[in-house]
Structure formats: structure tokens, C-alpha cells
Amino acid sequence: EAQVTQNPRYLITVTGKKLTVTCSQNMNHEYMSWYRQDPGLGLRQIYYSMNVEVTDKGDVPEGYKVSRKEKRNFPLILESPSPNQTSLYFCASSLRSGGAINEKLFFGSGTQLSVL
């Protein structure tokens, strides 16, 4: 089954304790992206990747890191989490077509992060 898998679904942590949210897709998609969803703000892009070893900042990259060492995986790293990073996070992937992303994004089920 084609899917984007995020782990964990729920995470409670404390300020400053490094954490990683994993994301994996089994569709051989070039494009992967991380979003955070906050009430009244919709989804805001954190980072995206057009292919292996190619990453770029989205609209709200501060406090986050990513890596794309393999095509299928795109982990989101919070080196020193803070309470303002409490949010619902989504990973998504898509094919590229003609140099731009194919617009149908496949989303993971989300990770609810709480930073105390």
C-alpha cells in the first residue's frame, strides 16, 4: 500500500531535549516536505527536499533541521525544542514533474508534539 509513515503519533517532551520525528514513504517520490499545523494558521511549511541531499527552507524553518540521506526518509530534527514548537506536524511527499512538484501530495497521519 502506498503510504507516508510518520512516527511517533504522539510525543511529549521537555524543553531542550533533542528529538527526531521520522518520515518514510514507499512511493519513490522525489519531493518530501514537513509542515506544522496550528489553529487558525493552516499548514506552514518548515523544510522541503527535492531529492537526496537537496533540502531547502520553507516559511518557518527556525529551530528545525532536516536531512535527506536516502530517497525514502526525511526526518525532522528538533535540536533544542521549545514550547512554541508545540504543534501538529505532517510529513508529505510527491512526484516531481517537469521540474516542479506534482501537486498531489501524500500526507502522513501526523505527529502531535507537546513541549513542556
Added chain:
Amino acid sequence: AQSVTQLDSHVSVSEGTPVLLRCNYSSSYSPSLFWYVQHPNKGLQLLLKYTSAATLVKGINGFEAEFKKSETSFHLTKPSAHMSDAAEYFCVVRYPNDYKLSFGAGTTVTVRA
């Protein structure tokens, strides 16, 4: 900068009545426009997309949207709401040569029996 505005944060309709969700975008260039739906505790799913072909776009589950360049709008409609349509809906825009998608703030739809 590109932007997309969803004009209603909440819409409540009775089952069997029409649904209208409004979306406006900034008009610097001709964008690609999409509607995504998010059911409770789920990821987002593509409903439909406009990419400069027909201005009336039909999507899944009976939804359709009309692109109106003169009004910079891309409103989503459904003639008859079903209980299963209760969800959050996002209007999304992508401009040419831009790899980023910009999401509206979302519209929560509730359907009354």
C-alpha cells in the same frame, strides 16, 4: 508574496443542503490552485486541483470548484452535504516556478442532521 485567504473559518450546514467554501488568492501570477480535506485525526487528502485547463473543476465526493480570474477566487461547492463531509478544508496555491505550496488557514465544516 503569494497568499491565499479562506474567507470563513467555520461553516455549518444541514444535511442535504448546499455547501460553499470561499477562497481568494493574491494575483501576481496565474497560480495552480487546490482544495484539500482533512478528516479528524487524519492526514490531508486532495479533493481537486486547477492547473489552467477548464475553469470548472470536478473533484472527488461530489465537490467542484470554479476558478474566476477576474475575482481571484476559487470557491468550493457541493450541491448536497452529507454527514461524512464534516471535516476541515484547505485552499492551497502554488505559483509558477515555485516549489512551495501556501495553505489557507482552513474552514471547518459541520453538518447538522
